[in-house]
Amino acid sequence: MRHLLKKLLPSVAVALTVTSSSLPMPARAQTYPIDCAILLCLSGGWPDSVPCARARAEFIRRITPWPVEPPLQIWRCPMGASYETSPSSNSADRIFEAFFQNKSAGPQQSFPAQDAATRIEAAWRTPEAPINFVLADRAAQLVQDRADIDISGPEFNFVRSIRVFNVQYARQYQAGSEGDCERSANVVLGTYGTQGEFAWQRTSITALPTAHIGLERWGQNCPGIYHRSVFVDWRDYEGNYGFEQVNY
Template identity: 40%
Template sequence: MSASNTSAICQKGASFDAPAPLSPMERLYDITFRARPEISVPNATVPFVLAQADERADIDISGSAFDFVRSIRVYHVQFSQRENRDGECIISDATRLGSYGVQGDYHWQRSSAAAVPPASLLPRPAHCGWVGYRSVFVDWRDHEGNYGFEEVRYRTPCGPV
């Protein structure tokens, strides 16, 4: 089996090569850049109706079938640490956690770099060394309970990335 193709063997001994499934980032890229955008032209004969969002899902998603939605966590990581001349560890941590509520309402709350899951590339030095780290880390569990994550790192103003 090659890295780019998945080979399947049928009961009669025949086989075929199917393309490997796209990663979540490749799927997002396809949706964003490759899919032809739909163009909507206003129709003057249809009345315009104002709608107000109440930050909730349009359907009831409180059941366990929608646990995968509530499993999505978004960490906005802004963390730095350094040792000053006196040997004191100076830490700046403005990490926030975004998550979904029972009915799909989304909210942010204060968090910390210590709460970011180990799958993140966030450096975790044993002693106070220079660390400057900014990222958005998203993790989730799908409807079968499989763990997944993506992380986008940002350059820090100075020092290593």
């Protein structure tokens, strides 16, 4: 159901709080994949809860140099996790299934919806076959660093709204007392594709959002500027704008 996620979002904060507070302390960190938490909490506007606070901290840590990573690594959230060989096409409820799944219930399989050639074969560590185990990093490669279900619908626009601007440097200075104003900059932009794949491309200072701070005087006369920062912004499921900036 396309609007299921929207209907369930008001209860996300409560559900996350209950999930966290009802578990023994050592088990809490392993209750769910952190990227499932980031996905849910971001979509709901970062509800006030312990799991969402942890998810947001990880989201920001990933853009804190160095290196700068995709803040949401959706390929690490097994939304297609199921014992079924033909997972449901309902994308929204699979987020909640992945987030609240019982890790002790048994092995889970992931079946990418886009390309049968990238299907991950079931291989699990057991006493009989201890070497048959798919590492998390290898699993991410097999699904080609994208969501393992179809997220092309508008209910997942909040994923594609995420932008990461890495101002690797921006330098402005006057060459001598009567010299020309020298300007140079290297800015790259990270964005998410239709299925959550992440890619970098070159961009410019002028493409930075107005919420970015530190380059307001760029191009005005020639004040001395040396600036480096990473800026991430997004819109949640309801379209509300949010951003974070890390200077370095």
